[in-house]
Amino acid sequence: MPFDEPAIAELVCPAGTPAALRTAVDAGADAVYCGFQNETNARNFPGLNFTPEELEASVAYAHDRGAKVLLALNTYPPAGRFALWRDAADTGARLGVDAFIVADIGVAAHIARAHPGKRLHLSVQAAASSPEAIRYYCNEFGVRRVVLPRILTIPEIRKIKREIPCEIETFIFGNHGLMVEGRCSLTNYATGCSTNMDGVCSPAADVEYAREEDGSLSTRLGAFTIDRFGPGDTAGYPTICKGRYLAPARPEGYYAFEEPVSLNLSQLLPELIDAGVNAFKIEGRQRSRSYIRTVVSTFRDAVDDIRAGVLPDMADLLALTEGQKQTQGAFETKKWR
Amino acid sequence: MTMAHPTPPPPRQGGLALRLIGVVPPVLMQPALGRIVRRIAALHPSIFQRLGDCRSATFVIEPRDMGFALVLRPDPANPQLRAVKRDAIPDHRARISGDFLTLLALVDAGADGDALFFSRDLTVSGDTEAVVRLRNALDDVEGSIAGDAAALFGPPGQFLLSRLRDAAANVTPKEGPHAI
Numbered sequence: 001m002p003f004d005e006p007a008i009a010e011l012v013c014p015a016g017t018p019a020a021l022r023t024a025v026d027a028g029a030d031a032v033y034c035g036f037q038n039e040t041n042a043r044n045f046p047g048l049n050f051t052p053e054e055l056e057a058s059v060a061y062a063h064d065r066g067a068k069v070l071l072a073l074n075t076y077p078p079a080g081r082f083a084l085w086r087d088a089a090d091t092g093a094r095l096g097v098d099a100f101i102v103a104d105i106g107v108a109a110h111i112a113r114a115h116p117g118k119r120l121h122l123s124v125q126a127a128a129s130s131p132e133a134i135r136y137y138c139n140e141f142g143v144r145r146v147v148l149p150r151i152l153t154i155p156e157i158r159k160i161k162r163e164i165p166c167e168i169e170t171f172i173f174g175n176h177g178l179m180v181e182g183r184c185s186l187t188n189y190a191t192g193c194s195t196n197m198d199g200v201c202s203p204a205a206d207v208e209y210a211r212e213e214d215g216s217l218s219t220r221l222g223a224f225t226i227d228r229f230g231p232g233d234t235a236g237y238p239t240i241c242k243g244r245y246l247a248p249a250r251p252e253g254y255y256a257f258e259e260p261v262s263l264n265l266s267q268l269l270p271e272l273i274d275a276g277v278n279a280f281k282i283e284g285r286q287r288s289r290s291y292i293r294t295v296v297s298t299f300r301d302a303v304d305d306i307r308a309g310v311l312p313d314m315a316d317l318l319a320l321t322e323g324q325k326q327t328q329g330a331f332e333t334k335k336w337r
Numbered sequence: 338m339t340m341a342h343p344t345p346p347p348p349r350q351g352g353l354a355l356r357l358i359g360v361v362p363p364v365l366m367q368p369a370l371g372r373i374v375r376r377i378a379a380l381h382p383s384i385f386q387r388l389g390d391c392r393s394a395t396f397v398i399e400p401r402d403m404g405f406a407l408v409l410r411p412d413p414a415n416p417q418l419r420a421v422k423r424d425a426i427p428d429h430r431a432r433i434s435g436d437f438l439t440l441l442a443l444v445d446a447g448a449d450g451d452a453l454f455f456s457r458d459l460t461v462s463g464d465t466e467a468v469v470r471l472r473n474a475l476d477d478v479e480g481s482i483a484g485d486a487a488a489l490f491g492p493p494g495q496f497l498l499s500r501l502r503d504a505a506a507n508v509t510p511k512e513g514p515h516a517i
Contacts (some may be wrong), residue, residue, distance in 0.1 A: 046389065048470050204465045232457075236455065286451070
């Protein structure tokens with residue numbers, strides 16, 4: 001389980017619960033990322049995530065099977081609350097996690113200073129998409145890997161790789177997040193909760209689903225109706241960025257930001273490896289063990305085939321995608337819509 | 338920009354087992370449901386930690402193709418699960434609706450709740466946070482809640498579950514988005 005050599009097509013998988021972590025490891029994850037039950041990570045959902053005791057047992061389970069555990073501390077501490085993030089980092093280090101996924105420079109600086117032997121991965125929440133920004137994190141905090149925003153083409157990734165001194169991790173499946181992550185304040189505007197500081201986008205307490213008499217489904221977030229699905233329509237997550245809105249120029253309603261659709265780069269894995277991507281990330285800490293088992297095992301087989309020089313025969317994952325639609329997004333072209 | 342279901346659902350297997358469950362009067366289900374919920378609570382106490390303040394909430398689980406609904410109150414001191422007629426559903430904090438086999442697949446760790454929501458095979462109403470807490474609490478249970486429940490009733494329970502699993506296989510994501 002060495003973390004000294006640059007990774008080659010490492011499969012980084014999500015876990016929202018200890019059972020999901022064990023499922024991911026058993027399905028072939030090289031590394032599993034997870035978070036504590038508080039605002040220190042960007043999936044601070046009710047009933048999700050790990051207690052310190054659960055994380056300790058999970059680290060042991062993963063390490064016994066040759067898998068790594070990455071702790072997400074990828075939110076931004078508000079003024080006066082840094083102790084929560086500092087304590088989470090110190091607890092994670094004590095429990096033996098293999099790396100921290102961070103976005104805030106204060107959190108990065110604390111870990112670099114207090115736990116110099118631990119790897120730092122730069123979260124997508126840091127939205128570092130230029131060689132200059134990435135090099136800054138590498139030089140100042142010793143960041144060893146950057147998780148790139150989902151807005152870059154493969155040629156752009158190839159070019160960035162030549163100009164940075166760290167590994168690259170890209171998302172290959174799950175949420176097609178195109179907002180400038182770490183800067184998005186849409187949820188804050190609608191609910192008062194901050195995705196970036198409270199760790200929750202569209203908090204469930206503010207989400208309401210209303211089934212209308214005609215069988216349509218309205219989704220509300222706070223005081224706003226953000227979409228209405230017809231009786232036969234597929235649905236998406238209740239996030240403002242995936243909502244459909246009326247505007248004077250589009251009176252029929254339209255997706256102003258992005259559509260309910262999932263990223264699926266299963267057909268681009270060889271090109272990503274060739275471009276210098278070291279690790280593939282699967283999104284979905286909020287998803288079930290069933291999702292984890294299916295998606296992780298599918299990509300495990302694909303990566304193993306590629307490593308063996310065989311073209312992978314990918315199973316259909318459309319059923320697990322948001323809105324039952326998938327895209328290669330900017331990785332294929334910046335004109336994906 | 339949304340997509341309608343392009344193909345009709347395939348025929349289901351295990352119809353006899355489904356019909357059998359459908360004709361049992363709710364009052365006759367109560368002893369079995371009581372045993373099930375107490376057994377699950379005893380086997381998996383970590384569920385209650387994840388439920389937080391929703392431990393005192395009343396959930397309605399509504400198999401739309403059956404004549405009854407299930408009422409769950411996951412109080413660790415006195416967990417309750419009972420069946421009621423669909424026209425006698427009590428006040429509740431959250432409601433989860435779907436076909437019986439869809440709901441079975443969820444508690445059998447054989448389907449993804451978000452995917453079933455996307456496909457509109459699962460609907461929720463009421464307190465969304467309570468639903469999310471319940472979903473995450475149940476998904477952290479190792480193995481299968483349905484399996485644990487069936488084991489209570491020996492070989493007949495296992496046989497019934499195996500027949501229902503055959504039918505519920507059609508609702509797993511691997512079978513495609515329009516399988517149910």
